[in-house]
Amino acid sequence: MKDKLCVMSVFGTRPEAIKMAPLVMELGRRTGIRSLCCLTGQHRQMLDSVMEVFQLKADFDLNIMQQQQTLSSITCRTLQGMDAVLEQARPDLILVHGDTTTTFAGALSAFYHQIPVGHVEAGLRTWDKYSPFPEEMNRTLVGDIAELHFAPTQANAANLRAEGIRGEIFVTGNTVIDAMKTTVRDSYRFGVPELDALDFSARRVIAVTCHRRENYGEPMEQIMAAIRQIVLTHPDTEVVYPVHFSPAVRECVFKMLADIPRVHLIDPVNVVQMHNLMARCYMVMTDSGGLQEEAPALGKPVLVLRRETERPEAVKAGTVKLAGVEQKQIVKLAGEILDDPAVYHTMAKAVNPYGDGNACGRIADAIEWRFGLRREKPQPFDPQG
Ligand code: UD1
Numbered sequence: 001m002k003d004k005l006c007v008m009s010v011f012g013t014r015p016e017a018i019k020m021a022p023l024v025m026e027l028g029r030r031t032g033i034r035s036l037c038c039l040t041g042q043h044r045q046m047l048d049s050v051m052e053v054f055q056l057k058a059d060f061d062l063n064i065m066q067q068q069q070t071l072s073s074i075t076c077r078t079l080q081g082m083d084a085v086l087e088q089a090r091p092d093l094i095l096v097h098g099d100t101t102t103t104f105a106g107a108l109s110a111f112y113h114q115i116p117v118g119h120v121e122a123g124l125r126t127w128d129k130y131s132p133f134p135e136e137m138n139r140t141l142v143g144d145i146a147e148l149h150f151a152p153t154q155a156n157a158a159n160l161r162a163e164g165i166r167g168e169i170f171v172t173g174n175t176v177i178d179a180m181k182t183t184v185r186d187s188y189r190f191g192v193p194e195l196d197a198l199d200f201s202a203r204r205v206i207a208v209t210c211h212r213r214e215n216y217g218e219p220m221e222q223i224m225a226a227i228r229q230i231v232l233t234h235p236d237t238e239v240v241y242p243v244h245f246s247p248a249v250r251e252c253v254f255k256m257l258a259d260i261p262r263v264h265l266i267d268p269v270n271v272v273q274m275h276n277l278m279a280r281c282y283m284v285m286t287d288s289g290g291l292q293e294e295a296p297a298l299g300k301p302v303l304v305l306r307r308e309t310e311r312p313e314a315v316k317a318g319t320v321k322l323a324g325v326e327q328k329q330i331v332k333l334a335g336e337i338l339d340d341p342a343v344y345h346t347m348a349k350a351v352n353p354y355g356d357g358n359a360c361g362r363i364a365d366a367i368e369w370r371f372g373l374r375r376e377k378p379q380p381f382d383p384q385g
């Protein structure tokens with residue numbers, strides 16, 4: 001007979017790992033819970049880097065990554081790998097995070113084995129099936145499968161209610177804010193020559209990332225052309241761009257930007273390096289989901305290089321602007337931030353609409369409540385509180 005509640009966290013990409021790490025650690029501290037970690041390995045190096053930073057060990061690793069993998073191969077390899085893991089471990093609850101194909105296939109596999117699913121970072125929506133692609137549909141489908149929904153914000157919870165979703169909804173805040181409690185340090189040295197060589201007080205550093213599938217091709221070329229124009233017309237700026245390992249991304253980025261000395265194209269950095277880079281930079285340009293949540297908490301203006309966002313809270317708060325994927329508009333908005341101090345200062349205010357650093361405690365409490373280990377439901381995250 002099991003004496004503890006067995007909770008298995010399944011994740012496979014960099015952002016899931018960063019946002020699940022503090023939760024895995026919190027679950028490990030709960031005496032009534034046995035916490036297991038199953039990696040799909042959808043991202044090999046970028047996932048291992050997060051595991052190393054947070055000193056986490058995997059109990060299972062499906063090691064599915066292939067070069068230029070397709071969505072079908074990620075899904076099939078995850079489903080096939082999960083069968084044996086779930087038959088062996090028989091967890092009481094599976095946790096998945098967010099909107100990746102690991103998330104979807106992990107939840108589907110739990111459903112096939114009739115194991116309840118908890119969805120961390122539930123309820124974000126653009127309402128456009130193909131943007132972000134395939135993430136919008138991944139997240140929506142997992143919402144249908146899950147019975148515990150951990151929505152970061154009240155607006156995310158309202159999206160789920162509007163869909164008449166089954167199960168319990170908890171407003172928890174985003175776990176990424178929990179992760180940031182341990183990463184950003186004043187006295188930090190990067191240990192990456194290109195980053196240690198930067199003088200953040202002499203030049204305005206723009207931190208850039210861009211990797212989304214719907215931006216492959218023409219949109220990414222427009223974005224890179226915009227970055228080129230911005231840096232060439234602002235001699236006091238430097239761009240630091242840790243380039244995602246995806247071959248489709250690297251080909252475009254190096255072709256468009258490699259010849260500019262004030263543009264530093266480096267390999268992906270670890271999460272501590274990335275958070276400290278953002279904490280010291282002037283502004284952020286990105287199509288990443290996670291950066292849209294982290295940069296506002298650090299008081300950095302963000303231009304989002306996408307047509308839409310499922311994270312409207314920081315746009316409403318004024319620290320994030322949706323720039324689209326056309327060169328002209330991106331250059332215009334970046335110019336306003338770089339050339340008009342009033343615009344910059346309005347955007348550069350630290351806001352935390354996404355969390356208060358206590359999301360993991362609320363999620364662990366909610367799990368304990370659901371399984372009868374605790375009487376009270378957790379109080380919802382309140383950004384004003
Ligand atoms: C995936 C997620 C996306 C998330 C992003 C975070 C899906 C469909 N997409 O997209 O939601 O925003 O991760 O970064 O789940 N590669 C390596 N090493 C690594 C990681 C990737 O070599 O550590 C290369 C491989 O060639 C791989 C390719 O990058 O085939 C693309 O990786 P994949 O996970 O398919 O897509 P992402 O664009 O990373």
Ligand code: UDP
Nearest residue numbers: 015018242268269270271274288289290291
């Ligand atoms: N990140 C990192 N190293 C990098 C670039 C990003 O650690 O070189 C972190 C970033 O701080 C954030 C997460 O990775 O926590 C975001 O991941 P990504 O942009 O790959 O995915 P998304 O959030 O768009 O799904």
